[in-house]
Amino acid sequence: MHAAITIWNKQLLKLSPEETFGLLLQPILWVVLFGVGMKGLIGQGLPSDDNFYISFMAPGIIAFSALGGAIAGGSIWLDERRRGIVNEYLVAPISRLSILRRNARTIVTTTLFQARVLIIVALRKGSAIAVDPIGWIGGMLLVGGFGLGFAGIALAVASKTTEPGAYHALIFLLNLPLLFLSTALYPLEALPRWMQIGAQINPTSYVVDGLRRLVFEDGLSMAGDDVLPLWSCFLAIGLFASLGMGLAYSAFRSAVE
Amino acid sequence: MTVTNSIEVRGLVKRYGDVTAVDGVDLSIAPNTIYALLGPNGAGKTTTISVLTTLTRLSAGSASVMGLDVSVQPNAVRQCIGVTFQETVLDDALNAWQTLDFHGRLYRQDRATRKRKSQELLKMVELEEAAERRVRTYSGGMKRRLELARGLMTDPDVLFLDEPTTGLDPQNRANIWEYIRDLKQRNGLTLLLTTHYMDEAEELADRVGIIDHGKIIVEGSPRELVSQMGADSITLVASGDTVRLAERLKTLTVVETVTIGDQVIQIGVDSGNRRLPEIIGLAQEVGCHIEDISLAKPSLSDVFLKYTGRQLRDK
Numbered sequence: 001m002h003a004a005i006t007i008w009n010k011q012l013l014k015l016s017p018e019e020t021f022g023l024l025l026q027p028i029l030w031v032v033l034f035g036v037g038m039k040g041l042i043g044q045g046l047p048s049d050d051n052f053y054i055s056f057m058a059p060g061i062i063a064f065s066a067l068g069g070a071i072a073g074g075s076i077w078l079d080e081r082r083r084g085i086v087n088e089y090l091v092a093p094i095s096r097l098s099i100l101r102r103n104a105r106t107i108v109t110t111t112l113f114q115a116r117v118l119i120i121v122a123l124r125k126g127s128a129i130a131v132d133p134i135g136w137i138g139g140m141l142l143v144g145g146f147g148l149g150f151a152g153i154a155l156a157v158a159s160k161t162t163e164p165g166a167y168h169a170l171i172f173l174l175n176l177p178l179l180f181l182s183t184a185l186y187p188l189e190a191l192p193r194w195m196q197i198g199a200q201i202n203p204t205s206y207v208v209d210g211l212r213r214l215v216f217e218d219g220l221s222m223a224g225d226d227v228l229p230l231w232s233c234f235l236a237i238g239l240f241a242s243l244g245m246g247l248a249y250s251a252f253r254s255a256v257e
Numbered sequence: 258m259t260v261t262n263s264i265e266v267r268g269l270v271k272r273y274g275d276v277t278a279v280d281g282v283d284l285s286i287a288p289n290t291i292y293a294l295l296g297p298n299g300a301g302k303t304t305t306i307s308v309l310t311t312l313t314r315l316s317a318g319s320a321s322v323m324g325l326d327v328s329v330q331p332n333a334v335r336q337c338i339g340v341t342f343q344e345t346v347l348d349d350a351l352n353a354w355q356t357l358d359f360h361g362r363l364y365r366q367d368r369a370t371r372k373r374k375s376q377e378l379l380k381m382v383e384l385e386e387a388a389e390r391r392v393r394t395y396s397g398g399m400k401r402r403l404e405l406a407r408g409l410m411t412d413p414d415v416l417f418l419d420e421p422t423t424g425l426d427p428q429n430r431a432n433i434w435e436y437i438r439d440l441k442q443r444n445g446l447t448l449l450l451t452t453h454y455m456d457e458a459e460e461l462a463d464r465v466g467i468i469d470h471g472k473i474i475v476e477g478s479p480r481e482l483v484s485q486m487g488a489d490s491i492t493l494v495a496s497g498d499t500v501r502l503a504e505r506l507k508t509l510t511v512v513e514t515v516t517i518g519d520q521v522i523q524i525g526v527d528s529g530n531r532r533l534p535e536i537i538g539l540a541q542e543v544g545c546h547i548e549d550i551s552l553a554k555p556s557l558s559d560v561f562l563k564y565t566g567r568q569l570r571d572k
């Protein structure tokens with residue numbers, strides 16, 4: 001644990017003002033450019049209270065920020081491998097796994113940070129948010145688990161390749177269906193059958209619907225009748241997080257040996 | 258059990274797929290010695306160090322550092338070594354203080370120790386003034402010096418330096434040599450370094466191992482190695498039948514070694530000054546025209562040439 005925290009601290013130490021600003025700005029831009037823009041496009045037939053759409057969109061945006069965080073975390077690891085910085089860790093008397101733990105921790109921290117910023121932005125935009133603290137904690141657990149799962153995939157890919165190009169191409173390829181083949185942008189019932197199936201096996205749908213149930217309650221009405229049940233959200237995200245970390249673990253082992 | 262040697266390697270083999278990078282290396286390095294592995298590109302120097310520093314697993318043989326087997330107790334080995342890598346491995350977003358402090362924390366040094374060691378080492382490598390600047394703004398020599406300081410942060414018993422001075426200007430090289438000598442004197446360190454530079458090995462090392470194609474070809478103190486070559490070395494550039502000249506030279510009893518290159522003949526003799534006239538006379542006899550002749554004390558370059566049949570690309 002000690003080594004993981006030490007390496008994680010170094011990452012924070014390196015965080016430049018520009019990076020912090022970027023991390024803050026990213027979710028805000030999502031809401032403003034994407035959320036508001038999309039509302040103009042498809043929100044026209046909606047009930048007059050147009051804050052519903054922000055509440056409907058917010059969970060999806062949180063999920064995509066988590067993807068962004070995971071991609072960035074994976075590329076830090078890739079960069080350290082390429083530049084040999086990882087060798088400094090490998091000749092030190094620390095557990096190999098602490099290096100992986102550090103990476104996962106960095107990703108989850110930024111993800112949760114962005115999720116919080118986003119909720120605040122959504123609030124300011126007039127979205128009504130559940131005040132139930134249990135709901136909030138549950139929501140953060142889901143976001144954290146989702147971040148961890150995707151972090152696992154990104155770290156696994158970053159352990160298998162040394163080419164930044166290959167890494168980004170592969171991650172981008174994974175990213176698109178995760179984004180569009182989910183309930184993040186449209187209610188499940190509005191989708192054609194094959195997309196419904198896709199959305200139901202996509203972890204993004206589970207984090208998004210879970211957040212709708214726990215935090216952004218007023219987006220629920222827009223999401224239709226088919227919002228995924230809460231227990232399935234926790235189950236699916238739990239599985240996804242374990243799967244991601246399992247993948248990362250085995251890829252990581254082969255990379256450091 | 259008392260530790261007799263700081264580094265003990267027996268029949269070390271490391272294969273990467275079809276490539277045998279290290280092919281049966283034996284090393285016994287006594288405490289408080291500077292040992293230089295001297296060899297051309299691809300000889301297996303870095304691979305040997307990677308095995309000893311627990312970065313890579315060995316394929317066969319055994320290796321131990323301070324009596325600890327690298328395969329059995331890697332973490333105990335890591336605790337007592339310091340390493341600088343062939344490539345610069347520095348996080349260039351950190352400054353020198355942060356670099357050393359982070360390193361100390363990885364090894365669980367307390368705050369007071371980290372501060373004391375950083376101060377002492379930055380002073381030693383003369384980076385105090387630049388210590389607040391990010392590493393990205395450092396010159397190559399400054400980076401090397403900082404890496405050396407980092408390797409010493411945790412008071413290792415054995416320090417590994419993979420090509421510590423490659424790419425540095427003469428002044429920086431001389432500085433690094435001075436630190437290395439000083440470290441051996443004051444801290445009782447054992448140092449294993451690799452180099453392509455003959456002069457570096459000659460200057461610094463108590464013992465030199467010449468490594469080529471994954472094997473140690475010859476080993477000894479620089480003086481022992483050089484003295485095998487005869488007391489003096491005469492280099493002759495001549496036109497004409499140089500092969501015949503070399504044949505004749507070999508028959509002289511005062512000549513100890515003869516190596517013939519393109520038009521160059523290298524002759525090891527017992528005492529150059531007295532033998533020069535004889536050799537010139539012989540050349541005239543066989544009808545060779547001497548274009549240049551020089552006399553020098555033999556060096557490790559001559560040793561290398563003798564054992565590998567090749568010139569080490571040395572600057």
Ligand SMILES: Nc1ncnc2c1ncn2[C@@H]1O[C@H](COP(=O)(O)OP(=O)(O)OP(=O)(O)O)[C@@H](O)[C@H]1O
Nearest residue numbers: 273276277278296297298299300301302303304305
């Ligand atoms: N990870 C690896 N995978 C495959 N082959 C490798 C690997 N590392 C080294 N080799 C091969 O092993 C041999 C020895 O390499 P090594 O890096 O030990 O040489 P070296 O003596 O350090 O050379 P240099 O002076 O260029 O640094 C080379 O033929 C190299 O191509």
Ligand SMILES: [Mg+2]
Nearest residue numbers: 302303304343
């Ligand atoms: Mg090397």
